[in-house]
Amino acid sequence: METIWLYQFRLIVIGDSTVGKSCLIRRFTEGRFAQVSDPTVGVDFFSRLVEIEPGKRIKLQIWDTAGQERFRSITRAYYRNSVGGLLLFDITNRRSFQNVHNWLEEAQSHVQPHSIVFLLVGHKCDLEAQRQVTQQEAEKLAGAFGMRYVETSARDAINVEKAFVDLTRTIFDLVRNGDIKIQDGWEGVKSGFVPNTVHSSEEVAKGNRQCYC
Amino acid sequence: MASEELGLNHHLDTACNTSPEGTDLGLSEEEPEMENVLTETESAEVGGDTKHDESSEEQTYSQETLDMYLINLHRIDKDVRRCDRTYWYFTPENLEKLRNIMCSYVWQHLDTGYVQGMCDLLAPLLVILDDEVMAFSCFTELMKRMNQNFPHGGAMDSHFANMRSLIQILDSELFELMQQNGDYTHFYFCYRWFLLDFKREMVYDDVFSVWETIWAAKHMSSEHFVLFFALALVETYRDIILENNMDFTDIIKFFNEMAERHNVPQVMTMARDLVHKVQTLIENK
Numbered sequence: 001m002e003t004i005w006l007y008q009f010r011l012i013v014i015g016d017s018t019v020g021k022s023c024l025i026r027r028f029t030e031g032r033f034a035q036v037s038d039p040t041v042g043v044d045f046f047s048r049l050v051e052i053e054p055g056k057r058i059k060l061q062i063w064d065t066a067g068q069e070r071f072r073s074i075t076r077a078y079y080r081n082s083v084g085g086l087l088l089f090d091i092t093n094r095r096s097f098q099n100v101h102n103w104l105e106e107a108q109s110h111v112q113p114h115s116i117v118f119l120l121v122g123h124k125c126d127l128e129a130q131r132q133v134t135q136q137e138a139e140k141l142a143g144a145f146g147m148r149y150v151e152t153s154a155r156d157a158i159n160v161e162k163a164f165v166d167l168t169r170t171i172f173d174l175v176r177n178g179d180i181k182i183q184d185g186w187e188g189v190k191s192g193f194v195p196n197t198v199h200s201s202e203e204v205a206k207g208n209r210q211c212y213c
Numbered sequence: 214m215a216s217e218e219l220g221l222n223h224h225l226d227t228a229c230n231t232s233p234e235g236t237d238l239g240l241s242e243e244e245p246e247m248e249n250v251l252t253e254t255e256s257a258e259v260g261g262d263t264k265h266d267e268s269s270e271e272q273t274y275s276q277e278t279l280d281m282y283l284i285n286l287h288r289i290d291k292d293v294r295r296c297d298r299t300y301w302y303f304t305p306e307n308l309e310k311l312r313n314i315m316c317s318y319v320w321q322h323l324d325t326g327y328v329q330g331m332c333d334l335l336a337p338l339l340v341i342l343d344d345e346v347m348a349f350s351c352f353t354e355l356m357k358r359m360n361q362n363f364p365h366g367g368a369m370d371s372h373f374a375n376m377r378s379l380i381q382i383l384d385s386e387l388f389e390l391m392q393q394n395g396d397y398t399h400f401y402f403c404y405r406w407f408l409l410d411f412k413r414e415m416v417y418d419d420v421f422s423v424w425e426t427i428w429a430a431k432h433m434s435s436e437h438f439v440l441f442f443a444l445a446l447v448e449t450y451r452d453i454i455l456e457n458n459m460d461f462t463d464i465i466k467f468f469n470e471m472a473e474r475h476n477v478p479q480v481m482t483m484a485r486d487l488v489h490k491v492q493t494l495i496e497n498k
Contacts, residue, residue, distance in 0.1 A: 036295040039329040045465040070328045
């Protein structure tokens with residue numbers, strides 16, 4: 001049951017309701033697509049291992065959030081301990097694109113003193129005929145926020161793997177270069193269990209069971 | 214009561230269908246998720262048609278009220294469309310009933326408005342009663358208790374605190390494991406249980422029996438049967454949780470995967486035993 005991983009990254013997925021957050025995560029973690037899915041209430045949790053380089057596995061903990069404003073008080077608590085995020089909009093729903101900057105503000109005001117590496121995701125790209133947001137304008141917005149942009153489809157499994165893996169790789173590089181540091185009391189990044197590495201006595205005393213998957 | 218409701222519905226339908234799209238599927242994309250983005254075009258559309266027509270209407274409503282209601286209608290439409298679609302009962306015709314009831318309820322509770330999860334609470338009532346007026350009345354009654362569990366109600370933290378206390382008293386070994394993970398915010402794995410009275414944890418037949426038990430228990434044994442059922446769910450799997458040394462994310466994941474797979478009669482028996490156990494403890498104190 002135990003799997004060895006180098007780091008654990010905690011990601012959060014946000015965006016308006018019905019943009020397809022849960023479906024995207026399910027496609028990534030379970031490899032399947034459900035035509036209808038229950039509205040997420042509060043937050044939901046998923047996880048998956050990603051091999052970023054041969055032999056280098058990252059455990060992703062993914063928090064799925066309710067899109068509705070009313071649950072903001074619950075979802076808010078999960079920003080602080082996230083190192084990365086997928087900010088979703090639905091390419092067939094202009095309003096969800098217009099709300100992207102509100103979501104970003106919401107996240108940024110609750111993540112202090114940390115920060116979240118975001119990826120902008122235009123979802124439901126299989127519905128090209130109903131597109132209301134062009135790839136160019138989405139890329140422009142992402143650029144303005146210093147993010148990358150990717151278009152995905154959970155239904156047709158387009159770029160789902162790429163979205164999560166690219167974000168993971170970006171965070172991995174930041175961690176490796178020391179731009180993102182592992183800190184006590186912060187769950188965003190945790191170092192994992194590596195064979196022949198002795199955990200510090202401090203970790204043992206705190207009762208962290210970081211090797212458990 | 215019934216005629217009053219119908220009258221209200223009729224009035225609302227008139228008010229709301231002033232939007233050219235009416236209840237059309239296309240409406241969903243208009244919904245502003247963030248409070249600061251209200252759609253002006255829709256307001257204008259409503260305003261055009263509801264101008265103080267006092268001769269034919271008993272009451273007029275402020276533009277603000279109507280705008281608020283329209284936003285709620287869009288939220289309702291989004292969720293009705295995806296409510297338990299795999300269950301045989303929810304044909305387009307019956308989904309329309311669900312929608313009618315929810316629209317009526319939200320109109321009467323516009324201060325709170327529609328919150329995701331409400332459809333989950335209404336659906337089993339409609340399935341059993343198959344009658345809009347009856348289901349509306351029962352749902353209104355049910356929401357008097359359930360409202361407090363929604364984010365605006367603030368009761369969730371006390372549920373978590375109660376769970377923590379009960380586990381501390383009844384299962385110190387499990388309590389110790391959970392303690393390693395910090396405070397009772399880590400009882401988050403029961404959030405959906407309390408919010409929806411376990412509705413998403415079980416198949417419909419089990420929902421009916423658990424809900425009836427919760428309602429009856431209030432008069433027969435404990436007002437807090439919900440808490441004991443939650444405790445029984447945890448205790449049912451306590452060995453698995455302990456053996457695998459699960460942290461709170463593992464527990465969330467575990468219960469997500471177990472949804473609709475519980476042996477509910479067995480959990481129910483354990484819940485009853487736990488009520489008895491705690492009551493005995495209190496009596497012998």
